[in-house]
Amino acid sequence: MKKRYIRHAAELVTCKGPAPKKGKDMADIGLIYDGGVLIHDDKIFAVGTTEELDKMVNMDEYEVIDASGKTVLPGFVDSHTHYIFGGYRANEFSWRLKGDTYMSIMERGGGINATVVPTKEATLEELVEVGKERMNRMLEFGVTTVEGKSGYGMDCETEIKQLRAMKKLDEIHPVDVVTTFLGPHSVLPQYKGKEREFIDMLLNDVMPIVKEENLAEFADIFCEKNVFEIEDSEYYLTKAKEMGFKLKVHADEIVSLGGAELAARTGAFSADHLLKASDEGIRQMAESGVISTLLPATAFCLKEPFAPARKMIDSGCAVALASDLNPGSCFTNNIPLLVALGCIYMGMSIEEVITALTINGAAAVDRADTIGSLEPGKKADIIFLKFPSIHYMPYHTTINLVETVIKNGETVYHKEW
């Protein structure tokens, strides 16, 4: 058995306790000063102060890792991305800077539909290659698990190709991948006005294959005015759930449509975006335990007001933060940017931001029993920051402080400064 002992962490963030953390519990990150972690093979064996752990171990049996002067945290979980796609849409960013809106670009054939052709044209190997590069960048930011969605094919072959690329990447890359089927991501011109027909095609022809080959665990939909309205979204989510998919919803991003309420009604794991979530939607998310996954880098890139994180937490919601990395609305996977936006613009404390990026992200992908916190029995997915306190995270604004990443007990990334 391989045994490693992380010792003398200036601040050890455990995030231990029941998950997800809701409301005021989000501020409790189980901080231990001068902390340590014992790793046995790929799992955490014990967590405590260095003094406590020193008494438990025979030091000769362990590879000792000195973490003095460092902050040690659970690996980050980026619980909402669209990182597998072909092509780029840099032109759209420039159009938006000149005053175009995300939806007006989408309505004239750009947006998500503009990524469909290059994604169809890409081979599986090309998607794996580009995905690997993007996952290497994620790892540098301390992300040890990522959720990735299909949704740039909207036909059987391409959707399945995207999901297969992610399955392959899950096998070959240290970062774990949780896959989500997002066939109803946009309406292709041939289906305009026939959204229900398109959804039925996905439900009948594509999703049984996805299920059979175990290519996706979650099903998601872009529930939005002029994309998939509430009725069609509810139909899709209900059927997807009957087929055994867990649910996620792109909800209340551009207009207040009742997406948060829909997520609560259908028993979704998360409602995502939520810039325009209603007070009633917030109340229902809190009550039903739907995780509010906020994507502030998207709001930032679209120059939209941020989701009301403070109100959500004060109302008892469990909030997660994720990057939404995608080719259109938000081409970044920069975790320190999420920290900055969360703390500076969304009224979150650094403790709440950490919870949102770790245990609540893990809960949003139904992995809270194995990742997201440093607790005995969980995967040894652990990151070290160069500096001794969590308070350096917002203070060193948008600077990546991740120095070391341990995944399943192995050091898979180390930065020499």
Ligand code: NIG
């Ligand atoms: O979460 N809003 C819908 N889907 C993505 C954007 C995808 C794209 O523009 O390519 C999002 O922001």
Ligand code: FE
């Ligand atoms: Fe998204």
